[in-house]
Amino acid sequence: MEALAKYISTLSLSLIITSYLVIELRNLRYSAYAYIAQAVLMCSLFVIFATQNHNLYYWALTAFITKVVIIPYLLLRFIRRHTDREFPPLIGYLGSILLITIIVLALYRITHQYIAFVAPTPSAMEEPFRTNLAVSFTIFIMGLYCILVRRDAIKTVHGLLILENGVHLSLVSLAPLLKETAIIGVVTDVVIAVYLLLYVISGVHEKFGSTDTFQLKGLRW
Amino acid sequence: MNAEIILYLILIPTLSGVLIFLFGKKSRLFSEGLAVLGTIITFFLSIQIILLTTRGEVLSFFHEEFRVDALSALVALLVTFIGLIAVIYSIPYIRKEVKEGLIPPEAIRSYYGWLMFFFASMLWATTTNNIIMLWVIIEATTLASVVLVAFYWSRDAVEAGYKYAMLLTVGITFALFGCILLYSGASPHIPNELDPLKMTEIAKVAGKIPKSIALLSVVLLLVGFGTKAGIVPFHTWLPDAHAEAPTPVSALLSGVMIKVGIYAVIRTVLILYPFYSAISLLVLALGIITMVVGVLMMLLQEDLKRFLAFCSVASMGYIVMGLGLGSYLGIYGATFHLLNHSLMKALAFLSIGGVIYATRCRRLSDLGGLAKTMPITAFTFWVAALALGGVPLFNGFMSEFTLFLAGIKAGHTWATVVAILVAILNLAAFVHISYHVFMGKRSSHLENTLIREVPIAMWGGSLVLALLCILIGIYPQVVYPFLNEATKAIFTFIPLP
Numbered sequence: 001m002e003a004l005a006k007y008i009s010t011l012s013l014s015l016i017i018t019s020y021l022v023i024e025l026r027n028l029r030y031s032a033y034a035y036i037a038q039a040v041l042m043c044s045l046f047v048i049f050a051t052q053n054h055n056l057y058y059w060a061l062t063a064f065i066t067k068v069v070i071i072p073y074l075l076l077r078f079i080r081r082h083t084d085r086e087f088p089p090l091i092g093y094l095g096s097i098l099l100i101t102i103i104v105l106a107l108y109r110i111t112h113q114y115i116a117f118v119a120p121t122p123s124a125m126e127e128p129f130r131t132n133l134a135v136s137f138t139i140f141i142m143g144l145y146c147i148l149v150r151r152d153a154i155k156t157v158h159g160l161l162i163l164e165n166g167v168h169l170s171l172v173s174l175a176p177l178l179k180e181t182a183i184i185g186v187v188t189d190v191v192i193a194v195y196l197l198l199y200v201i202s203g204v205h206e207k208f209g210s211t212d213t214f215q216l217k218g219l220r221w
Numbered sequence: 222m223n224a225e226i227i228l229y230l231i232l233i234p235t236l237s238g239v240l241i242f243l244f245g246k247k248s249r250l251f252s253e254g255l256a257v258l259g260t261i262i263t264f265f266l267s268i269q270i271i272l273l274t275t276r277g278e279v280l281s282f283f284h285e286e287f288r289v290d291a292l293s294a295l296v297a298l299l300v301t302f303i304g305l306i307a308v309i310y311s312i313p314y315i316r317k318e319v320k321e322g323l324i325p326p327e328a329i330r331s332y333y334g335w336l337m338f339f340f341a342s343m344l345w346a347t348t349t350n351n352i353i354m355l356w357v358i359i360e361a362t363t364l365a366s367v368v369l370v371a372f373y374w375s376r377d378a379v380e381a382g383y384k385y386a387m388l389l390t391v392g393i394t395f396a397l398f399g400c401i402l403l404y405s406g407a408s409p410h411i412p413n414e415l416d417p418l419k420m421t422e423i424a425k426v427a428g429k430i431p432k433s434i435a436l437l438s439v440v441l442l443l444v445g446f447g448t449k450a451g452i453v454p455f456h457t458w459l460p461d462a463h464a465e466a467p468t469p470v471s472a473l474l475s476g477v478m479i480k481v482g483i484y485a486v487i488r489t490v491l492i493l494y495p496f497y498s499a500i501s502l503l504v505l506a507l508g509i510i511t512m513v514v515g516v517l518m519m520l521l522q523e524d525l526k527r528f529l530a531f532c533s534v535a536s537m538g539y540i541v542m543g544l545g546l547g548s549y550l551g552i553y554g555a556t557f558h559l560l561n562h563s564l565m566k567a568l569a570f571l572s573i574g575g576v577i578y579a580t581r582c583r584r585l586s587d588l589g590g591l592a593k594t595m596p597i598t599a600f601t602f603w604v605a606a607l608a609l610g611g612v613p614l615f616n617g618f619m620s621e622f623t624l625f626l627a628g629i630k631a632g633h634t635w636a637t638v639v640a641i642l643v644a645i646l647n648l649a650a651f652v653h654i655s656y657h658v659f660m661g662k663r664s665s666h667l668e669n670t671l672i673r674e675v676p677i678a679m680w681g682g683s684l685v686l687a688l689l690c691i692l693i694g695i696y697p698q699v700v701y702p703f704l705n706e707a708t709k710a711i712f713t714f715i716p717l718p
Contacts, residue, residue, distance in 0.1 A: 117433040120405040140398070147391055156387060160394075167397050174405035178353070182418065185357035186397065189364065193390050196367045200386055203371060203379035216380045 004048065008128035011045045012135040015169070016104060019142045019162050024097060028154050029084040032075045035161055039067035042165060045132075049172050056172070058180045063168070066187040071161065071194050078198045079154065082205055087152040087212040100145060104138055111137045120174060129173040136173070140166030153201045153211040157194060164190050223273060224282040227289055230266050230297065231345045234259050238337030245330035253312050256333040260308045260340065264301040267344075270294045275706050281350070285419060288350035290713070291706035295556070296347045296477075296484050299563045303476040304340050306682030307469040310571055311336070313676045314469060314578055323373060331368065332467070338365040339473065346481050351418045352489070356393070356400045359449060359485055362478060363389040369470045370462045381465035388458040389448060396445020396485070402438035403489065406430035420714075424492040427716050435493050439500050442489045443507065449482030451537050453511040460518075463530035468574030471526060475533045476567035480559055483540055491715055494547055505545025509636055512538025512643045519650050525573050525583045528654060529566065532609060535647060536562045542640060543624050546631045553708045554623035560700060561616040561693065565608040568686040572602035575675040575683070576658065580667055585654065590663035594672040597680045599659040604687040606655040608694065610648030616693035 018041060021034035043064045050056035091099065111118075112134035119125045119133065143163025147156045168186070171178055201211055208215045237259030245252035273280060274294040281288045289297070315332060318324050324332075342361040349355050363386065371382025408417035410426040417423065427435070448455035459479070463471045494501055515535025522528035540562070543555025575598040576591060577583050592599035608615035611622075621644055628637030674680065693700055 118402065118437060120402075120431065120434060121409055124405075144391075147387075153383065160387070160390060163391065163394055167394060167401070170398070171401060174401050175408070177408070178404075179418065182351070182353035182357075185354055189357055189360045192364050193360070193386070196364055197383075197386050197390070200367060200371050200379055200382040203374055204383055207374075207376045207379050213383075216383065 004051070005128040008045060008048055009131045011041055011048070012128070012131050012169075015041055015045075015135055015165070016108075016138055016142070019139050019165075020097075020100065022158050022162055023100065023142060023146045023150075023155075024093065026086045027084055028079045028086050028152075028158075029076065031086070031155070031158055032072055032079060035075070035158060036068060036072045038162075038165060039063065039072070042169065043068060045169070046172070049176070053176050055177060055180075059171075059183055062180070062183055062187050066191050067165075070191050074191075074194055074198060075154075075157070078202070082154075082202070082211070086150075086155055087210060089150050089152070089155075091149060096149070100142065103141060103145060107141050108134050108138045118174075124173050133170060133173045136166045136170035138166075139163075139169065142166075151212050151214050153204055153213050154198075156213065157197050157201070160197070161190075161194070223278070224280050226266050226270055227280055227282045227287045227348050230263055230270070231341055231348065233262050233266070234337045234341040234344065238334045238341065241330055241334040241337060245334065246327070249316075249326070249329050252330050252333040256308045256337060257305075257312075259337055260301060260305040263340065263344065264305045267294070267298040267301040271298045271703060274710075275702050277706065279710075284416075285350055285421065286354075287348045288421065289348050290710035291703065292484070292487065292556070292710040293347045295560065295703055295707045296480060297344055299480065299560065300340060300343045300347070300477045303473060303563055303567045306567065306571070306686065307472050308333075308336065310472075310574070310679050310682050311467070311469045313678050314574060315467065317578060318467070328372070332372065335365060335368045336470070339369065339478075341365075343477060343481050347484055350420050352400045352404055352420050352423060353418055355420070355485055355488065356397050356445075359396070359446065359481065360390065360393050362481060363393065363449070366470070366474065366478065370466045370474075372467055372470070373465070375465075378465045381461040385458050385462040388455075392448025392455055393445050395441045395448075399438040399441030399445055400489065402434050402441065403430065406434035406438065420488055424714050424716055427492040428496050430493070432497070436497065436500075439490055439493060439497075439503075442486065443503070446482050446485040446489065447507070449479065450486060450541075451479045451482070451511075451534050452507055452541055453514040453534065453538070456511070456514075456534050459534060460527045460530040463533065463570075464524060464526040468526070468570055468577060471529075472567040472570035472574070475530065475570060476563045479533065479537060480563060483537070483544075483559060486541075487544065487711060488714070491544065491711065494715055501545050501547040503545075504541060505633065505636060508538050508540070508542030508545050509639050510538070511535070511541055512640065516643045516646045516650070520646065523585050525576070525585060525588075525654070525658070526570070528585075528650070529569050529573060532569075532647065532650075533562075533566055535643060536566065536609070538643070539621060539624055539640065542636060543627060546624075546627050546633065548627055548631050549708060549712065550623065550627035550630060552711055553704060554620055554627045556704050556707050556711070557623055557697075557700070558620035560704065561608070561620045561690075564686050564689050564693075565605050565617055568601060568683055568690065569605035569609060571679070571683045571686070572598050572605055575679055576602075578675050578679065579672050580670060582666065585657055586664070587666040588658045588664055589667070590659070590661050591672065592659040595659075595674050597674055597684065601680065601683040601687045602659065603655055604690050606651035608690045610651040611644040612648065614691070614694045616690045616697070619694060619697045
């Protein structure tokens with residue numbers, strides 16, 4: 001079990017690194033590849049947890065189909081048709097990496113230390129669930145950071161996906177017995193949301209000539 | 222048979238939507254006819270459901286995965302009733318837009334198809350008893366309406382569509398976290414043989430959920446479902462989406478969709494009221510902030526649809542205030558205002574839609590003196606304006622007055638005073654707008670425009686809504702049995718401390 005916990009902790013922490021890459025890579029195609037890597041890591045994590053709780057094999061399968069296959073297909077198809085260059089963000093590389101590192105370190109430390117605040121059972125406070133929960137909250141906030149700070153509409157979709165991965169990851173610790181129908185419902189919503197967001201963003205690109213969200217100011221006040 | 226009605230209520234609009242997408246390409250009439258037929262059937266089904274629930278029955282289906290009490294039945298009835306009026310209204314409205322080249326003819330199929338999916342999702346949201354499915358379906362209501370919000374595919378429409386989809390999806394993800402926390406906090410206390418995903422089971426053990434988890438989930442749920450309900454400061458999507466969508470869709474967004482968000486708040490947040498008094502105070506404060514921001518923003522608007530959208534924000538403030546009071550009278554007032562606002566706001570949007578249909582203008586400075594040429598639309602808008610302004614003998618007054626009484630009785634005089642001030646500002650804004658658009662001289666902008674009253678398919682529904690606003694204003698006891706039962710249903714759901 002101890003070796004398993006080590007594997008899980010390493011995989012969980014590597015999810016933070018892939019989130020970094022999704023946010024910071026300026027080439028949207030590479031950013032999408034980083035998202036695929038994150039999705040594969042998540043599926044592996046579910047498979048490892050599934051050795052203890054067989055219910056999670058099903059989760060791993062649904063996550064693989066939606067996050068490794070369908071969503072990347074939609075993203076890469078959109079990027080191929082439009083552009084793979086991210087519209088320059090407000091904060092440059094160095095500033096962004098510095099800022100996000102501070103956020104990640106602070107948040108991870110706080111959530112890891114005060115996990116009792118959200119852990120519903122004593123076992124959820126033990127390793128590897130403790131690290132898993134702390135990572136899921138950290139990824140959630142990283143996704144939110146990406147949505148709030150990035151100008152490019154496609155990058156905000158990447159942010160939304162990281163945000164959603166954070167919630168999905170937390171399910172392992174918070175709701176491991178959740179029925180597969182609920183999981184399917186949640187991931188189906190995400191796939192449709194990505195499809196429709198990309199559809200509307202194609203309209204933004206068509207009407208505004210770019211995917212810069214700072215141009216969307218016509219409806220203020 | 223009674224329980225299966227719930228299934229038909231969801232299946233009929235879904236099936237209509239599928240058939241419209243499959244076979245509606247060649248015939249415009251097929252899309253329109255099937256949409257009307259689907260909404261008529263669901264409307265009659267929802268009447269049957271509310272008659273059963275008003276007798277105290279609770280309908281459940283599929284091992285209680287679906288559960289309909291008087292509150293669910295009331296919201297479902299509003300969805301189907303406003304939906305039916307909006308679909309009939311859409312026929313001449315959308316036809317004219319196609320004729321004028323604002324939308325391509327093939328878009329008609331997409332319009333009615335998405336509209337039916339939108340109804341189905343709202344009806345499913347009000348009938349599910351599964352906390353995760355509630356989240357899934359509330360998100361589905363957003364997804365089903367994204368295409369409708371961006372329907373005109375203009376610069377403003379795609380901007381509104383992007384903001385609508387992104388803000389609501391991000392906001393609602395917070396609610397997913399909240400739902401999961403609520404479920405995870407409650408599930409250790411629910412016996413193994415029972416399903417911990419059922420909201421009825423979670424409510425029973427709400428007091429045993431650890432304090433930190435309960436409070437964190439309330440915050441997340443208020444952010445998530447509050448975004449959907451247009452509660453300040455999570456309302457920023459609302460004016461853009463309401464203003465840029467086709468007017469019948471605006472009537473639905475404002476009339477019923479945001480109520481579905483409030484419904485989710487009632488089902489998830491109120492169950493923790495008996496254990497943490499701070500939650501009701503937080504909800505009350507959010508209500509007051511929402512109504513103040515809503516009314517102040519209303520006063521700044523030049524665009525009529527944005528004006529009505531901000532009025533919706535203010536009205537949601539009243540409903541949230543009632544919920545925050547937590548007393549029977551407060552929650553009765555909130556439910557009453559929820560019903561009234563659906564009728565009044567749908568009426569206001571459909572009347573302004575008539576003005577846009579006839580003049581192609583929606584800016585206040587471009588309009589004036591329309592009452593002579595559009596007497597029915599002028600009448601229906603005036604009724605909506607007076608009702609929304611809280612004038613006695615109109616339904617808006619009755620529910621606002623109930624909320625004021627509840628505020629004073631609960632000892633929150635400060636909140637009541639603010640609510641009264643907001644009501645006065647609201648009335649002043651509506652009188653100004655109504656007078657400017659319909660009375661006085663016709664604006665120079667419209668001097669050479671031939672303006673006619675809208676077709677009966679458009680004013681017929683508005684007239685029914687206007688008469689209901691007056692009827693409920695004069696005889697509020699007409700709706701008392703439904704509201705009383707809905708309020709009782711809310712309190713039955715809330716566990717005893």
